[in-house]
Amino acid sequence: xxxxxxxxxxxxxxxxxxxxxxxxxxxxxxxxxxxxxxxxxxxxxxxxxxxxxxxxxxxxxxxxxxxxxxxxxxxxxxxxxxxxxxxxxxxxxxxxxxxxxxxxxxxxxxxxxxxxxxxxxxxxxxxxxxxxxxxxxxxxxxxxxxxxxxxxxxxxxxxxxxxxxxxxxxxxxxxxxxxxxxxxxxxxxxxxxxxxxxxxxxxxxxxxxxxxxxxxxxxxxxxxxxxxxxxxxxxxxxxxxxxxxxxxxxxxxxxxxxxxxxxxxxxxxxxxxxxxxxxxxxxxxxxxxxxxxxxxxxxxxxxxxxxx
Amino acid sequence: xxxxxxxxxxxxxxxxxxxxxxxxxxxxxxxxxxxxxxxxxxxxxxxxxxxxxxxxxxxxxxxxxxxxxxxxxxxxxxxxxxxxxxxxxxxxxxxxxxx
Ligand SMILES: [Zn+2]
Numbered sequence: 348x349x350x351x352x353x354x355x356x357x358x359x360x361x362x363x364x365x366x367x368x369x370x371x372x373x374x375x376x377x378x379x380x381x382x383x384x385x386x387x388x389x390x391x392x393x394x395x396x397x398x399x400x401x402x403x404x405x406x407x408x409x410x411x412x413x414x415x416x417x418x419x420x421x422x423x424x425x426x427x428x429x430x431x432x433x434x435x436x437x438x439x440x441x442x443x444x445x446x447x448x449x450x451x452x453x454x455x456x457x458x459x460x461x462x463x464x465x466x467x468x469x470x471x472x473x474x475x476x477x478x479x480x481x482x483x484x485x486x487x488x489x490x491x492x493x494x495x496x497x498x499x500x501x502x503x504x505x506x507x508x509x510x511x512x513x514x515x516x517x518x519x520x521x522x523x524x525x526x527x528x529x530x531x532x533x534x535x536x537x538x539x540x541x542x543x544x545x546x547x548x549x550x551x552x553x554x555x556x557x558x559x560x561x562x563x564x565x566x567x568x569x570x571x572x573x574x575x576x577x578x579x580x581x582x583x584x585x586x587x588x589x590x591x592x593x594x595x596x597x598x599x600x601x602x603x604x605x606x607x608x609x610x611x612x613x614x615x616x617x618x619x620x621x622x623x624x625x626x627x628x629x630x631x632x633x634x635x636x637x638x639x640x641x642x643x644x645x646x647x648x649x650x651x652x653x654x655x
Numbered sequence: 656x657x658x659x660x661x662x663x664x665x666x667x668x669x670x671x672x673x674x675x676x677x678x679x680x681x682x683x684x685x686x687x688x689x690x691x692x693x694x695x696x697x698x699x700x701x702x703x704x705x706x707x708x709x710x711x712x713x714x715x716x717x718x719x720x721x722x723x724x725x726x727x728x729x730x731x732x733x734x735x736x737x738x739x740x741x742x743x744x745x746x747x748x749x750x751x752x753x754x
Contacts, residue, residue, distance in 0.1 A: 388704070390701070390704035391704050393701055393702065393703050393704070394703035394704050394705060397703050401670050402670065403745060404722075404723055406743060406744050406745045407712065407722070407723040407724045408699070408703070408706050408710060408723075408725035408744070409712055409723045410699065410701075410702065410703065412699070412701060413699050413712045416699075417697055417712075417714060420695060420697070421695075465700065466698075466700050467699075467701045468697050468698070468699050469697055469700075513676065515668070516723075517669055517714070517720075517721050517722040518667075518721075
């Protein structure tokens with residue numbers, strides 16, 4: 348089965364496979380997320396990615412980076428935050444990516460390098476975005492009673508939810524609220540009976556630096572307008588209270604579109620099993636993933652825990 | 656350019672729909688907007704290959720609806736623009752340039 352849900356394809360594939368197993372239709376599913384993006388020039392890939400926008404928004408020349416720029420401007424205006432604060436997400440995530448042998452970029456960057464990099468969509472610069480990457484990730488999903496026959500290190504999907512928003516971005520009420528992220532997250536916490544405080548670490552969809560901050564608020568980890576404070580105060584660092592994107596995230600690990608959601612689950616698998624080496628988070632019993640399609644057209648939120 | 660409004664709940668839409676996504680009414684009116692006010696702008700330096708290498712995206716408010724349009728030149732927030740749509744583009748021009 349081919350699952351194509353743009354940037355959310357990987358998360359959607361896991362969501363569908365999980366539903367098929369739970370409903371008893373199948374026993375075991377091999378999920379492969381893969382994308383080759385570097386074979387076309389970057390302006391062509393910008394064009395291909397923009398094709399997920401609604402027809403008339405595409406006609407206006409809108410692109411995903413320009414939407415992130417509008418979001419960043421709205422956030423800065425609303426909460427009095429500067430660009431340096433938003434770009435600090437890239438400093439953190441490149442530092443994490445430097446500890447990940449599977450990351451596209453494995454080199455730390457400092458804020459001055461970021462602030463000197465090329466402007467892509469003013470005020471956002473090159474390092475505020477994920478790179479164009481080739482990549483793949485895979486995992487095996489199976490019934491609970493069969494898990495031990497595959498490995499002694501199985502990880503359990505405690506819950507997984509999906510939600511879709513209005514794909515016409517200009518028709519949404521606010522640039523700072525991504526309905527599908529909020530709703531998918533609310534659903535998965537309700538479904539599992541867990542709270543945000545139960546989550547030990549998270550992998551979220553930082554296609555742009557501003558998205559990590561806004562998503563962390565929309566998921567409900569932090570109050571509206573305080574996501575940047577958590578970043579500033581080190582809460583989202585690997586050593587912090589709630590590490591976000593210990594893998595380096597899309598920003599440093601890369602964002603091969605169809606592979607991303609699966610790669611997030613692979614990172615969670617490694618972290619929960621204590622196999623993440625130098626980027627291992629301290630508390631790693633419960634991991635959260637947020638994979639987003641388009642600019643909030645759809646989101647899949649997952650909660651994972653050790654198999655007992 | 657054409658936009659749409661629900662007769663029942665007054666929600667406005669950029670894209671044509673068969674039903675209002677807010678109240679599910681099928682009483683949707685098509686109407687024209689020819690000008691608007693700039694809410695915000697972003698200059699783009701990485702653009703799709705079928706468009707110029709740099710341009711501005713403007714967020715526009717007009718007659719109860721918000722949408723995006725393109726301009727080759729910078730137009731400030733609060734300025735009035737006239738809107739043009741053809742098969743391939745939604746563009747705008749500062750009204751000050753037309754006087
Ligand atoms: Zn209505």
